Amino acid sequence: MGAGWLAAPMERHGRAAATSASSAWEPVPGGPDGRRREPLRRRANSASAPAVGASASASASPSAEGVRRDRPGSYSGATSASRQRVESLRKKRPLFPWFGLDIGGTLVKLVYFEPKDITAEEEEEEVESLKSIRKYLTSNVAYGSTGIRDVHLELKDLTLCGRKVAQLRLTLRNPWTAARQAPPSFRILLIGDLQLCKLDELDCLIKGILYIDSVGFNGRSQCYYFENPADSEKCQKLPFDLKNPYPLLLVNIGSGVSILAVYSKDNYKRVTGTSLGGGTFFGLCCLLTGCTTFEEALEMASRGDSTKVDKLVRDIYGGDYERFGLPGWAVASSFGNMMSKEKREAVSKEDLARATLITITNNIGSIARMCALNENINQVVFVGNFLRINTIAMRLLAYALDYWSKGQLKALFSEHEGYFGAVGALLELLKIP
Amino acid sequence: MGSSVSGSSSSLGETCQNDALVDVGLEDGGSLTKLAYYSTVQHKVAKVRSFDYSGKDTEQDHEPPYEISVQEEVTARLHFVKFENTYIEACLDFIKDHLVNTETKVIQATGGGAYKFKDLIEEKLQLKVDKEDVMTCLIKGCNFVLKNIPHEAFVYQKDSDPEFRFQTNHPNIFPYLLVNIGSGVSIVKWIGGSSIGGGTFWGLGALLTKTKKFDELLQLASRGQHTNVDMLVQDIYGGAHETLGLSGNLIASSFGKSATADQEFSKEDMAKSLLHMISNDIGQLACLYARLHCLDRVYFGGFFIRGHPVTMRTITYSINFFSKGEVQALFLRHEGYLGAIGAFLKGAEQDNPNQYSWGENYAGSSGLMSSSPELCPTQRARSGTFDLLEMDRLERPLVNLPLLLDPSSYVPDTVDLTDDALARKYWLTCFEEALDGVVKRAVASQPGSVDAAERAEKFRQKYWNKLQTLRHQPFAYGTLTVRSLLDTREHCLNEFNFPDPYSKVKQKDNGVALKCFQRVVSALDALDWEERQLALVKGLLAGNVFDWGAKAVSDVLESDPQFGFEEAKKKLQERPWLVDSYSKWLQRLKGPPHKCALIFADNSGVDVILGVFPFVRELLSRGTEVILACNSGPALNDVTYSESLIVAERIAAMDPVIHSALREERLLLVQTGSSSPCLDLSRLDKGLAVLVRERGADLVVIEGMGRAVHTNYHAALCCESLKLAVIKNSWLAERLGGQLFSVIFKYEVPAE
Secondary structure, three states: OOHHHOOHHHHHHHHHHOOOEOOOOEOOOOOOOOOOOOOEOOOOOOOOOOOEEEEEOOOOOOOOOOOOEOOOOOOOOOOOOOHHHHHHHHOOOOOOOEEEEEEOOOOEEEEEEOOOOOOHHHHHHOOHHHHHHHHHHHHOOEEOOOEEOOHHHOOOOEEEOOEEEOOOOOOOOOHHHHHHHOOHHHHHHHHOOOOEEEEOHHHHHHHHHHHHHHHOEOOEOOEEEEEOOOOOOOOEEEEOOOOOOOOEEEEEEOOOEEEEEEEEOOEEEEEEEEOOOHHHHHHHHHHHHOOOOHHHHHHHHHHOOHHHOOEEHHHHHOOOEHHHOEOOOOEEEOOHHHHOHHHHHHOOHHHHHHHHHHHHHHHHHHHHHHHHHHHOOOEEEEEOHHHOOOHHHHHHHHHHHHHHOOOOOEEEEEOOOOOHHHHHHHHHHOOOO | OHHHHHHHHHHOOOEEEEEEEEEEEHHHOOOEEEEEEEEEEEEEEEEEEEOOOOOOOOOOOOOOOEEEEEEEEEEEEEEEEEEEHHHHHHHHHHHHHHHOOOOOOEEEEEOOHHHHOHHHHHHHHOOEEEEOOHHHHHHHHHHHHHHHOOOOEEEEOOOOOOOEEEOOOOOOOOOOEEEEEOOOEEEEOOOEEEOOOHHHHHHHHHHHHOOOOHHHHHHHHHHOOHHHOOEEHHHHHHHHHOOOOOOOOOEEEOOHHHHOOOOOOOHHHHHHHHHHHHHHHHHHHHHHHHHHOOOOEEEEEOOOOOOOHHHHHHHHHHHHHHHOOOOEEEEEOOHHHHHHHHHHHHHOHHHOHHHOOEEEOOOOOOOOOOOOOOOOHHHHHHHOOEEEEEEEEOOOOEEOOOOEOOOOOOOOEOOOOOOOHHHHHHHHHHHHHHHHHHHHHHHHOOOOOOOHHHHHHHHHHHHHHHHHHHHHOOOEOEOOOHHHHHHHHHHHHHHOOOOOOOHHHHHHHHHHHHHHHHHHHHHHHHOOHHHHHHHHHHHHHHHHHOOOOOHHHHHHHHHOOOOOHHHHHHHOOOOOOOEEOHHHHHHHHOOOOOOEEEEEOOEOOHHHHHHHHHHHHHHHHOOOEEEEEEEOOOOOOEOEHHHHHHHHHHHHHHOHHHHHHHHOOOEEEEEOOOOOOOOOOOOEEHHHHHHHHHHOOOEEEEEOHHHHHHEOOOOOEOOEEEEEEEEOOHHHHHHOOOOOOEEEEEEEOOOO
């Protein structure tokens, strides 16, 4: 949630505004307490105007396994700065600009509602500092060195609270450096008189997904799957109609991974999570290859050959391990070849990047598959920014799920993979059910 | 390495292998070759034989009651040896040398190395390599050790004392999950797997830290701080995690911090982060599989685990975390051998090794953790390349005593010395101090042998070393108990061809006692019923004072051979005894007779002849049938089954009650299947168990310190039981709140 860089008002009201969360992260032996706790839920009673709905995310702020969660109420914190906005919200609509913010372990995701029909009166009402931010956001496609606006993901002609919306993405590196990297005006947004309203990230995530799926993607389907994922020539990305969404296994791959079983809009539970996620891929790639950006890591991976790094079944058994139906191409030991000095010297950085990608992806696939079996769910939706421009991982997930489940499980993906938390936060802000 | 092997085999005398198997585990990352072979071991056993008395005067004074001869006996033994792969050629030479003169045409091999070294093996040995399926072998091996080796499985608890908690063997070992963490991870009864395993730790670790050796990586990891590399919950949520109800120390993203820019990370920190990442991942998947298959026991093996406290700790932690304590992580003492054992069993299927019971030979086996880097670096240097396990094939299958109240919770041993540091210290010292006497006794038992002194000295060295190992690693052979200390001593004595150091002593004692039998019986018969019952019990107890296993007694016996039966009675504590339920027993005797009594006898001489037989005689007179169970093999001065046969025969010649009972099979002599001074009621000869069932035994009498105090003191039976012993050890007596020669008379009736 990056409370560390949140501004003073946050600290004042942070306690009251805290949302539910509990742990289900990777345990650390010897840590003070690795056990899961029951979710804490606190509500703020002060009715006041949030400017930004923010969901904390880094794969998980998981609730106890098996504890089904009902939807939490909306949370809000007071700001002394903008009485107008309070007024405005009381009229059921916050003042512009409308943001949804999802602050993860690695990236900050922001969705911004850009009204096409903004009135002069409304412009007048805008807080001065925010006005400049809006202009900054809408007039650029890149922000600082790492911020990107996903123009292709903009949803056009969408109506929210009777207003048309466009959306953009701002990606920033680690949140604690975000304030430094952001432009001055954006920094003002974060540390100025604006109030962040902290929301439950899993609620936001689910809400965002269901909403975005319902509105589609500018006339196209939001959800898709891969046909023949293993065959680079025949592989096809095809739309999937998520008309029967429940039950659904939702695998959110951010820095870490959260896995949720969703039974209805208001009924879901966090099944488990793993610390081996996008952050692990990127972190290991940085260490192994010296790369500096996620895009660079992926680009390297696309040129590498993981079979030089991994030990395959056929490397050990000379072919398929027929007795247990293990194909020769399956990885027997990730990075297993790297036990040998000669082979360590023979691999390229690209090979290592590829192997890291394959290892992390396969592992997520395995855990997701086991969870699906345990929960008796057969459609699995993978979301999260790990999948951003990451066709290799998506196709691998699609193939692995299909292969190991003998066709019983289907891997689904979504166009707005990493934005659901931010969208959900915006919806919460606007009290859109 | 070579020397260790020859050392071990020469001490066995002639060995000839008639089957062999190699588990060449190169691909297993551990770079270990595990060799299993079956050998027939010839060793000397003391046999007793009754003289032909026909036409002779049996009352001659100097004549021993029977003759003793030492004979060669052939028994089967399974050997398991681990080599580092660097020694593969030497290993193959070893096999070749030992395969001469055998009919072997095929050699079973398993492990990835079986593929890699197939040609080398076939060329060297001129044998066909039969590749066995690794996972099938692992399962077979696992079943075998769980079934045959007591205290095979343990749970690991860091920071508790003891760190190792051994599990008593559950009579039903199924179902369980076996997770083999080699290069990758196999979850067998092959239901799944994962490519993230030991190889990933090693390979990725080598890339990240430039450290080449697995052990060194683990050492790096044990010094590192993963929080420098991993992104924790508190890193994302800042200080807010506390109000959010999160534990901020949980890992949100492994290596998540290493994605930040150009910072340098220490090798230790990266290794630690990697270790957590992999252990957690394996633990999580294992829990998911366990849940899917409704299992609550998961055994872990593979080189990633192999005696490394660091990985056992992280895996245990992870399993507890992900299963919320519902699944138990278990480790195996001999997991490194599972593949070799399994492949061997597969190769030897025509011999059906599963129809036999096997016993771990403590003398010929290296202990757990002998290759642990942390615990004993010097020892590691010595044994790291070489490790042994020997299993003796027992003559007959061993089973539970059908009268155990709950076989799954039965624990033979009264005190767990791994748990009780004070007791451990005392007993180890006690056994050290007694060692001189044992050596002396061993030499004296073979006056005709030229090399007896030399062998006895080797025995001393070997047992001394075992005791020292146990001082530092009490858990080396499973739970350390007085029983395991005694058994280890017996195994070591056998190893150096001292099969029965007490044979002559027993012969003499039996001769002396037999001469007194009639006098004792007449004296008892002269008493009235109530007096007689007490006298019989006192006789049982007095006889039990004659025990060479107890230091206090062996000192007296050694210095004062005239120490007699009557003297012994005087030594006994007056009633009320330390534990005294005699009145209850007497009351019971006034009631209807028992249908059948099972009596476990203890010592030779006065104990069995003047203590047990008069008691047996009384029971028989009451109309109770008696099964008298004696050890199959020698242990200290305990009466063996074959000695008991002769003794019974001699008594029958003097006593009509015993005579007719033997003839009518109301008195039955059986063997226990054991060669231990203690008693494990879960490993008894099948014949005994069958008989107990057939005759409907409703009383069990267990006599002596070894059987009724060191073991079975708390054993719960589903019929009446009598446990009696004289505490011939002042330390133990004090501990129990009494004095030397305090009496335990524990008569128990199971709750309705």
